[in-house]
Amino acid sequence: MKRNLIAYIGLACFLLMIATTGTTQSLTATEIVRRAQDKVNGLSSKGTLKMTIVRPEWTREVTMKSWSLGSDFYMIYITSPAKDAGQVFLKRYNDMWNWMPSINRMIKIPPSMMGQSWMGSDFTNDDLVKMNSMVDDYYHKITGSEVIDGYDCYIIEFIPKPDAAVVWGKILVWISREDYYELQAEYYDEDDALASSMKASDIRQMGDRMLPSRMVMIPWDTEKEGYETRLEMMDTQFNIKIEEDFFSQQNMKTVR
């Protein structure tokens, strides 16, 4: 649920990316994480996303267009279902706004609403805004390796630093040895119980690069059996030309 999700939605940040330089030997865990993250910082993108919310009794699909610039700016325009179509979400740094054309209102999402589910999914508003630094807020340690979907991965354990505003007890992240794709992440509470997990798959060419194009989020709560949220990138371009002032409240009302 909560995580640095911006990534998913604001695209591309989270997992990934680009083939690199990097020799694979004897990198420190922190260096591996840094490489995985560095690839995305400052990246701009534009694309179409499909989010599928799975519940025991029903599933629901939401499609949207998104624009992003680094991790501080993104804008999401909902295209379907009809009920929500036209809604726009804007994130600038730590703030988030919601434009609802049906009632002609702009809402700044207050802290008290941050905990609410975003569009009925397993993500909360907070997940979209919060930017804990995966590099600075944690101690990293390589605890093993495992092959996932044919990719040889490091398993890296993230332990929050004492002062970091992080709720997790620990996070395990699977990062591929080659190309540093983040393929899987598991979030644990302080009693070492799995709270939620994320899996990325289907790495394919998107725009000028190879990226995992599907992500699945599963909350591991006994009361939430059969819950999951899937995110699929339909077509996405990276390194597009987009300015910071594209991400403005005025533009929210006109963007299509």
Add this chain to the structure above:
Amino acid sequence: MILSIAWKNIWRNNKRSMVVILAVTLGIIAGVLLVGIMEGWIRQRLDSAIYNEVSHIQIHNADYIKNEEINLTVGDLDATTLCIASLEDLKGWVKRARIIAMATTPWANTGVMIYGVDPEKEKHITEIYKKIVPGGGRYLDMQSPGDILISDKTAEILKLKQYIITDSTMESLRGQNVPESLLVKLGTLKDKRFRSPKDFKEAVKKEFSKKEIDRYGRQITEKALDYRIRNKIQISISDRDGNPIQGIFRVCGIYKTTNTGFDQTAVFVTAGGLQKLYGGDEILTHEIAILLENIDDVNKVKDKLSGISGDNTVDTWKELAPDAAMMNDFMILYYIIFIGIIMLALAFGIINTMLMAILERTKELGMLMAIGMNRRRIFAMIMFETIFLTIVGAAAGMLSGWGITKILGNTGIHFTGWGEGMEAIGYAARVYPVVTVEFFIFTVIMVIATAIVSSIWPARKALKLNPVEALRTV
């Protein structure tokens, strides 16, 4: 003379008189108990409202009441505190920060009102420190600014309450005489963690028969409950510039008052700990709470404070907890309604009995008139008979009613099945009935009035008798 005749007359027909007396007794007991429970409830709500929640008087920035923003602190803090310090008849006062926040754990999140308090001073004003649940850690202290005190309800929402059967759980259940066969079955659930009471109950249901659950279910659930003290809670607030900021606090204790509504939102941290989160070098004060020696002084003190308060609003507990205030003010109405209905019913019984008595004693009354007893005395005699009947019953009723409420007042009445619903609207599930002196005085007046009113008809009937005819009746 008339008095003693009337008294003796009552006991000429023991059975009939006893029936009426008993009816009155039972009626009064019912009334005393009902009112006792109501009064107990309302008092508990009042005490809880004043000593856990709002104190007697609070001062806020006038705009803060409308819009609880971090920048709307109490204005003219120095002047205001000086004025408060100069007040007489004060039990104490305290400053607090009070900010809307979101609390997050790995499992859930919820909106809360976070209070930044001075734990030592707070102990003189609110009794939250006495409300720490068993096994629920401790109250805040100055030495640990990273601590947070949350309620049982908040712990439940944030999934910081878990159910787990460990060796020590088994041991303490064994100590409570739970049969060995049950413990063996319980062993199958050992060391499994259940994050919600629902899950745990379902698991227990699978293992045990309904009878066993009815008998031991509560004990098992109580013992298996484990608060995850020291767990992290992430608090998000907007700082003074409106930027969202997050901080981590660790749970030091769990409290529980009788008002779930209050519990659900209020979480407490030390003023210093909260200041570290919102930054800056001063500790913000959004709320000043004042406790008086005497609750009747509130309006006087409010007027005094309003005079100097400038941009601040001064509110009494009646404005801050209007539900409790309303109940408190309506109490007298409840007395009148309850006792009134009971008395009305009794009055008919008494009238009936007295009319019967007169019918039976027509010849005797005729005789008394014939030998020269005047009408006033006849009237007085009948009236006194009625009053004696009623008062004997009322005295017995009040005495036993008082005794019963005294006993129940110590043990309390537990409304198990409805507890949750009542606590949701702020009323305790365990009620300690009380009866006040005022209530007794009120009841005595009502009883005497009833007696007089219900004696009029029989007495008039006696007066209308013609001595000659009356003498002739068989």
